[in-house]
Amino acid sequence: MDESSPRAVTMRDVAQAAGVSVSTVSHVVNNKKGARIGKDAWERVQRAIEELGYRPNAMAKDLVKGRSRFIGLVADAIASTPFAGQIIRGAQDEAWRHGYVLLVANTEGNEAAETEALAMMLEHKVRGVLYSAWYHREVELPAGLTETDCVLVNCFASDSDIPAVVPDEVAGGRQAARMLLAAGHRRIGFINTTTPSPAHDGRLRGYREALDEAGVPFDPALVVDARPDQEGGFEAVGRLLDRGVTGVFCHNDRVAMGLYDGVRERGLRVPDDLAVVGFDNQEVIAAHLRPPLSTVALPHYELGLAGVRLLLGLDEPAPGGRVAVDCPPVHRSSVTAAPPG
């Protein structure tokens, strides 16, 4: 399709239209203050640039400065979850605000793809790299990362001092349990995940802290681990109902969706027979269950945004290098008052 492309407007075209030399155009484009150019000529060049639609070559300008206006973002799962999209959006909005462009690479967990993506970003002299994971976890840092400024987003590396932005899992778990406690529930089940992770440990700790705050003794029998998806939630229902819970905090919204199905299967209803709180606030699910699910939002947009701010030095990393971002509660219709008793 090359032949049909209109020829790009060059500096020479601008010079001709403005009746000046190419070097004069170059001085105007690069805003060289010292250059002796008359006000008239300067204005004629500006006008010609506008009329012809001339676009300076950003690569050439970056090259002069020895650094590009790119920020790289390496994501491990753009395609398979809606979460990476929110991280990208948050990072991009903040990058643009400061004149940077986001260069996104998707690795789908493939090490070769990751190495290649990083090499490409380093070759393009990016301002720095955001290295992100679709779920909050510890990561092994690829070698290339140490060759440039880097911020970890939704992940961390214990043995490194690279700054990391992560969700505050503990505070999120506290929020979820508090939603049920505030409605008067005292026997509150927690379907945690079978996957060892910061989310597993953090949300459990938050749940226990909220019970403590409310003076409700912790009963380990009310915590069950299940696969973090609909099937896991469905299978956990029986175990929890047997233990007399009136409310359940689910590790994520998909688990809550499966729990809904299990509750219905028994002829029971959410929230009258069982109050339910999820986690994630997942776009296509949470607001559209029947009844709409009360949950806690994972702040993916904010994680991407905070990552760029750290990278550009606009925010200071916290002591220890880790920034924990809030997980706010989202109130819908899956929690009502606990039955008296």
Next chain:
Amino acid sequence: MDESSPRAVTMRDVAQAAGVSVSTVSHVVNNKKGARIGKDAWERVQRAIEELGYRPNAMAKDLVKGRSRFIGLVADAIASTPFAGQIIRGAQDEAWRHGYVLLVANTEGNEAAETEALAMMLEHKVRGVLYSAWYHREVELPAGLTETDCVLVNCFASDSDIPAVVPDEVAGGRQAARMLLAAGHRRIGFINTTTPSPAHDGRLRGYREALDEAGVPFDPALVVDARPDQEGGFEAVGRLLDRGVTGVFCHNDRVAMGLYDGVRERGLRVPDDLAVVGFDNQEVIAAHLRPPLSTVALPHYELGLAGVRLLLGLDEPAPGGRVAVDCPPVHRSSVTAAPPG
């Protein structure tokens, strides 16, 4: 964090380590065949490049060639749907295979963001731009698009000859109806969308063609329009059951999810009382409903891939400039044989 960054390895460092001049290193890096460099020197430079981890400046190399190795992708909704992610992944995989890097910009439907993204891509002399929409629709082309090679992905512009890659909605609708017809269903409802779109018209046409093929007369009373989400599916259940359907083709998987809830609400079961087929094969929903949903896949990955192939001239655009990509059926457990009658 600038101060802590290790100094980048330069061509001068390589020259010193290899005991050759900088211009010799440059010749090796740029693979200048004509340059008279001994085999020994060539190998010493290669070794030094590897040992020092020297990375040639891609921007400088691109600049020499007058064009970058970037392909731009403008997406209107990375964050709010999982679909854009698949388009990105397909485009990126194919771009990488041919030595190109994908530069992704997310506009979230904001015209100013779109203009800025395109300007940035043009300034960086991209090889071309993929302009994509998260749902298949006609688009108004932004002015900047005509300044470079372009392919429309999951969208089209009637008044232009810019090539477009879109899903084959008609064939997809045919596939969906055929799944129900093959199981013996004859009274097949279709919950179409209230949104005027190629999906609305194409899937309806495919549904009618499949009925024709099977010798089943078309009954307009069995087609109802509903909001294309869970709430729409839930509200459509009553109308369809009143009309005696035994199977339903839903405009998308979210509609099917709402339909499931409505069916259960009436004490009925999928698939025994009502067979259901969705559309989209949406990641977090289709495989995880109870029972798992038979559906038709929207080929987002393939759309992104095909877009890059068209842009690079690896595939020829079809006559008329539109390429229609297949929507394959995905068989799960929401369709059983129709009751005798």
